[in-house]
Amino acid sequence: MSRSLEGLAASAGGAALSQVVIVFVATMVMFAAVALVIWREATGPGTFVGRAADRLAAATGMPRWAALPVPLQVVSVVLAGVGVYWDVPYHYDLGRDEGPLANPSHYLMFIGLLGMVATGGIAIALARKPLPRRAFRLGPSWRVPYGAVVILTGAFFGFAAFPMDDVWHRMFGQDVTLWGPTHVLLLGGALFALLGSWLLCAEARQVAGHGRWPRVFEITVVGWVVLCLHAYLMEFDLGGPQFPLLANPVLLTAFAAIALVAARIRLPRGSLLAVFAIYMGLRLVVVAFDIAVGRSVPHIPLVLGAVLIVEAVALALPPARRRAAFAVTSGLLVGTLGVLAEFGWSHLAMPIAWPADLLAAALPLCAVVGVAGALAGAWLGERLDAVAAVGRAGDAPAPAAPAGPSALVAGLGLAAVFAACGWAIPPTDTTHGSATVTLEESGSGDDRVVGLSLRVHPADLADDATWFTVFSWQGGGIVREELTEVGDGLYRATGPVPAGGTGWKTVVRLHTGPRDLVALPVYLPADPGIPAPALIAEDGATVDFVAEQDLLRRETRGDVPSWMWTLGYLSVAAVFLLMLGVTVGLLARASRTRRKRPPLGPVPLGGGRAATA
Structure with a gap:
């Protein structure tokens, strides 16, 4: 399967304005719907959301502000989670998409994140007595569970990563890795929203006592927390990590x-x-x-x-x-x-x-x-x-x-x-060396594959390597072949690798020491959307190893000054740390116990202990 150069060219920067408008309108509609639910629940008429929450509360014994929001959060995370676990393989298999609405997995992530934001708002709307001992004060007589606030703030930060991601692409080019700064923020927002659900389950248990359903809900949420954490490792799970093993x-x-x-x-x-x-x-x-x-x-x-x-x-x-x-x-x-x-x-x-x-x-x-x-x-x-x-x-x-x-x-x-x-x-890139490439070609065009042999210089370049492989991606799947030593400094791939068409990309990857990652190109077609020239190894040519990220992330812009990169990374890191600080602060306040204040005035004769005996 191949992709046209025109399709690639159309997607090298940020999203098209029409797609931004669609996403903005859908977001505003959701915010308006949640605001309406909050207003009607707060002013008395009630809504079908509140009636559904009351039915679930009666069935589970949990308070209404947890009985509906926790399942709603789980459904939202299911959609977003399936979207993420679809999106990353999509990009490994097919490369860049042509905008946020051109990739079907993005719809699931977008709807899931909207659902998480809505869950936080609905939990706030449903907040009525009985409430936890400590509740977040939104007004003189309006108190809501802390878990609802954590869900809302975490989901908001995660949702904000969507427009931040588009800005990042416009400034720095597409960062085709799961660990791009805004991608880390998006997953982090979902994770902190799940921690809010965990807190909401604990608050529900405080109010409802030791019933079965609060425990079932809590265990389910923890299972999702574990899954969300491990989503960060998907590049390793796919066999194509861009970072040290x-x-x-x-x-x-x-x-x-x-x-x-x-x-x-x-x-x-x-x-x-x-x-x-x-x-x-x-x-x-x-x-x-x-x-x-x-x-x-x-x-x-x-x-x-x-x-x-x-x-x-x-x-x-x-x-x-x-x-x-x-x-x-x-x-x-x-x-x-x-x-x-x-x-x-x-x-x-x-x-x-x-x-x-x-x-x-x-x-x-x-x-x-x-x-x-x-x-x-x-x-x-x-x-x-x-x-x-x-x-x-x-x-x-x-x-x-x-x-x-x-x-x-x-x-x-x-x-x-x-x-x-x-x-x-x-990663570092301190390994210096080259390799003479021998190709055994078969097929042509999109179906061209090559058997690959390398003679590395110096001969001990790949000794004790963490990995030494040929890696192909974005032509419709992932192909990974080991390079096995068949002579002094001579290595042969364990199978043929794709080297044709406009989609496939193939490189030799060498990982030495704890963190050193270098690579050499075998087949990288021209990409006018970046733009980037073709890098295609010829039979008998000697090719230098270079920093691996120069080949795996050719979409990254090279004309951006270093201070802008530093400012960009620091800005996203600051947002992530703010999200972490807000979550920790809210959790600490939710769990704080009131200490009895000593009585004012002089201590009675005989000491405080005798007086209170």
């Missing part, structure tokens, strides 16, 4: 330590197995969907190893009594034994088998990341646990739970995770 175990460890430790503090024994079942069920649904629409299928990380580790540690160190010890031990074992489990799984079921040499760098780094992430996760779980303590507005505070990591310790842990990712993720 070391980032894979580091992020797997961080996600497991934060999410699973928090969940196990909140949920009873064995509940992580239910969370894993939901996560795996969702991943299998995505696999079936991608197969049905004819797209490349992301492989599925094990995750089960970390689940079993955290459950086992909870048996030995019950988090209800030894919270800090549980968190530290879980994080350490997830970062060591959990990484070893994923190492074995990579050789069985993942597109890129982790080499044994990777463990020398991964194990010590992941041990630190695991402990640091677990401390942050323990704080999150403890805050949610404090919110979920049974009671209602006006009740006395619940008894204090066992002390876990302080906010300062959790913040330092999260900062350590960010620092480790900041070191492990950015």
Whole structure:
């Protein structure tokens, strides 16, 4: 399958104005509908939304402001999640699209994000007594659950990533990677909106007590949190990451330590197995969907190893009594034994088998990341646990739970995770060398394929490489062939690779050391939409290895000054940190307990203790 140069050229910059107008109008219609629901619910007439919420509340025993919004949030995340897991393979298989409305997966993501924003607004509209002990004050007599506010703010930030993404493309060119700054922000908004749903479930449990449905809703939301975190790893799952392989175990460890430790503090024994079942069920649904629409299928990380580790540690160190010890031990074992489990799984079921040499760098780094992430996760779980303590507005505070990591310790842990990712993720390109290319051609035009042999210079250039592969993409699928050594410095691809038409792109990728990524072009057709010339290796030619991103991201503009790149990245990072800070602040306020103030005036004779005895 190939794509025309004209189609590619039409999509190199931002979206067409007509598509921007359509998206804007649809957004305004949704905002107006949610505003109408809020106004009618607040002024008394009520709406069909409120009546539906009341019916679900009667059936589940949950308050109306959670009974409908949590399922609505789940449906919205299903749409957005399927869209994301469709969109990334779409771009790997077919390349750039011709605007936000030219890619069918974008419709699902757009509708899903609209649904998340609407969920936050509807949860606010439905807020009536009974309310949690602590509620967010919107006015003198208008109080709403904190979870509703977190959903709304997270979804708003994620939704704002759509126009920010278009601005980014206009300024810097298309960043054809899942880890483009605005893409990270979009997924982050969905993640924080899900954390808002988790908080809303905890608030519902506080009000409704120990019924079945609050627990079912909460476990379902946690399963989605795990899935949303792992969406960041989709490039690795597809076998075409544009970042060092070391980032894979580091992020797997961080996600497991934060999410699973928090969940196990909140949920009873064995509940992580239910969370894993939901996560795996969702991943299998995505696999079936991608197969049905004819797209490349992301492989599925094990995750089960970390689940079993955290459950086992909870048996030995019950988090209800030894919270800090549980968190530290879980994080350490997830970062060591959990990484070893994923190492074995990579050789069985993942597109890129982790080499044994990777463990020398991964194990010590992941041990630190695991402990640091677990401390942050323990704080999150403890805050949610404090919110979920049974009671209602006006009740006395619940008894204090066992002390876990302080906010300062959790913040330092999260900062350590960010620092480790900041070191492990950015690639370097210090490897210098070249290769003489030998091609064995067959077919022509779109059907042209080549058998590839390389003689590298120097001969030890690829010794102990993390990967040395031929990678083809955007011609209708993904082709990945290993380069195996058949002589001193002589390598041969394990199979033929595409090298024809206007869609396929083929490069040789060399990953050495912990973070060094270089590549050489085999077949890159001309792309007038960028514009970029054709880079096609000829039989017998000697070609230099260059920084891999120069070949994988040719859409990136090269005429943008460095200060603008710095300002762009800092601006998006500031928005992400603002989203994180708002979420953490709201969660801390929702879980804060009121301390009794000492009586004013002089202390009675005999001391305070005697007077109150």
